[in-house]
Amino acid sequence: MIRCINEEKETLYASNCEESLTRKLSKEKKLYCPNCMINVIFKKGKVMSAHFAHRDSDCVVNHSEPETNSHIKGKEILYDWIKEKYPTAFVEYEYPISETGQIADVYVKHTEGEMKDIRWAFEFQHSPLSSADWETRHNLYESAGIQDFWILDKARFMKFSTAQGITDARLRKDLESTIFSKVGVCYFLDLESKVMTIDFKFITSWDTKIVKGIERKTEYTYHHPIQHSFHIDGVRMRMNDEFKHGVLVFDKVEEQMEPTLSSILSSLRHKLEEKLEQQLQDQAKKKKTYAETNYESQDADIIWDFMKRNKEHIKDDVRNLSETNFFKKYSNYIDTAISNNKELDLLEKSDDLVQKSLRGFISFTDVNKMTFLNKQSDKSLEEYLKLEYKDKIALIEYVYNTHRKVLDKLASSNQRHIKSKLETINSWLITYEKNPTAIDYAIRYRRCENIEEIDKYVEQIREEIIDYDPFVDFDLW
Ligand SMILES: [Zn+2]
Numbered sequence: 001m002i003r004c005i006n007e008e009k010e011t012l013y014a015s016n017c018e019e020s021l022t023r024k025l026s027k028e029k030k031l032y033c034p035n036c037m038i039n040v041i042f043k044k045g046k047v048m049s050a051h052f053a054h055r056d057s058d059c060v061v062n063h064s065e066p067e068t069n070s071h072i073k074g075k076e077i078l079y080d081w082i083k084e085k086y087p088t089a090f091v092e093y094e095y096p097i098s099e100t101g102q103i104a105d106v107y108v109k110h111t112e113g114e115m116k117d118i119r120w121a122f123e124f125q126h127s128p129l130s131s132a133d134w135e136t137r138h139n140l141y142e143s144a145g146i147q148d149f150w151i152l153d154k155a156r157f158m159k160f161s162t163a164q165g166i167t168d169a170r171l172r173k174d175l176e177s178t179i180f181s182k183v184g185v186c187y188f189l190d191l192e193s194k195v196m197t198i199d200f201k202f203i204t205s206w207d208t209k210i211v212k213g214i215e216r217k218t219e220y221t222y223h224h225p226i227q228h229s230f231h232i233d234g235v236r237m238r239m240n241d242e243f244k245h246g247v248l249v250f251d252k253v254e255e256q257m258e259p260t261l262s263s264i265l266s267s268l269r270h271k272l273e274e275k276l277e278q279q280l281q282d283q284a285k286k287k288k289t290y291a292e293t294n295y296e297s298q299d300a301d302i303i304w305d306f307m308k309r310n311k312e313h314i315k316d317d318v319r320n321l322s323e324t325n326f327f328k329k330y331s332n333y334i335d336t337a338i339s340n341n342k343e344l345d346l347l348e349k350s351d352d353l354v355q356k357s358l359r360g361f362i363s364f365t366d367v368n369k370m371t372f373l374n375k376q377s378d379k380s381l382e383e384y385l386k387l388e389y390k391d392k393i394a395l396i397e398y399v400y401n402t403h404r405k406v407l408d409k410l411a412s413s414n415q416r417h418i419k420s421k422l423e424t425i426n427s428w429l430i431t432y433e434k435n436p437t438a439i440d441y442a443i444r445y446r447r448c449e450n451i452e453e454i455d456k457y458v459e460q461i462r463e464e465i466i467d468y469d470p471f472v473d474f475d476l477w
Pocket residue numbers: 033034035036037038054058059060061062
């Protein structure tokens with residue numbers, strides 16, 4: 001590691017602390033790991049850069065890779081680069097992330113302006129790392145709202161095909177491919193030249209060779225353009241306002257990176273949508289549980305149905321309001337929906353002409369919808385329906401009172417016969433009641449527009465069904 005603390009809790013940086021004094025403190029065991037507070041020693045040799053190390057064992061807090069020259073160098077380059085670009089930001093080596101228990105190689109917290117409170121973690125990766133471990137660490141940073149930048153040691157990770165006659169084709173191993181597909185870009189740093197390479201677009205080519213008379217096709221992956229490296233001083237962070245998401249770019253390739261940048265944005269949008277939907281589901285479940293504990297089970301079912309049918313209207317409140325506040329805000333709607341369901345049950349069982357007619361104008365799904373509940377306002381369901389459909393009810397009452405004999409005849413005849421006959425007149429005049437009454441036949445006329453239309457149908461029924469002479473068919477024998 002690059003930093004430690006002394007007895008006064010002051011930070012010492014291996015690269016720029018006074019060497020003889022630090023060696024003295026080290027000998028006196030007065031240097032500590034800032035993470036686990038255990039004694040550390042100062043090390044500086046001909047090969048290794050100056051750094052601090054735990055005396056006997058590994059750090060109990062920071063289980064990161066054993067320190068290497070490359071790792072130290074990579075961290076230093078990134079640290080200096082960020083310090084230079086963002087002089088007002090808080091930048092620190094090997095910084096513990098309290099939310100996740102991680103230690104970021106270089107941690108950045110912006111302190112002012114539009115960037116205020118944005119947090120970054122830069123990880124310089126020199127040692128091997130599995131994709132699974134990378135993903136775990138990446139997801140942890142993400143869960144803490146910290147954007148992580150993984151800068152791979154170019155000497156270790158950027159590989160090219162060694163096939164004969166093939167130049168510039170890349171050999172992409174698991175880690176680089178995983179980072180590239182998850183993040184949209186992959187960064188490499190050359191420690192010697194301080195040149196950064198940004199992977200953002202690959203193309204595939206096929207090479208065909210004839211081996212022993214058989215055609216062999218081999219796939220090669222190239223970066224396009226081939227030139228996509230630049231000195232780190234020319235690399236800058238391009239920030240997106242919507243997500244406060246940063247991507248490293250440099251002028252020479254920025255234009256060619258545009259399609260990549262927009263696909264990164266759309267995947268961020270997609271991710272956000274998924275996150276919001278998940279939040280919504282979780283919150284909806286909580287409201288459902290609340291309903292189940294505070295209402296009769298039948299009513300709780302109605303509430304759940306109310307929530308599902310009005311999802312678009314209420315989703316923000318489902319997501320943001322506490323259970324108590326949600327039920328307080330929607331209590332009027334919920335109470336009306338519950339009583340609507342009960343009224344509808346009664347209407348269904350009723351033998352009264354008007355009440356039975358009303359049932360035909362409304363379904364159980366309608367009475368829980370907010371659009372309906374708004375129109376219904378503070379009226380009872382029956383009051384509301386009677387008012388809303390008074391013209392239709394008048395028509396039903398008309399057919400029932402005026403053509404009662406015809407309706408009675410239909411009800412008392414063989415229903416299979418009546419059904420098939422009515423089919424030829426108009427199928428919506430058919431009732432599907434098992435033992436229909438004149439009322440059941442009367443309410444079918446709710447679709448008629450006026451008395452004339454009703455009379456026309458009744459006349460047709462009289463002619464084709466009631467006064468129909470069955471003996472006409474006798475010659476069929
Ligand atoms: Zn430690």
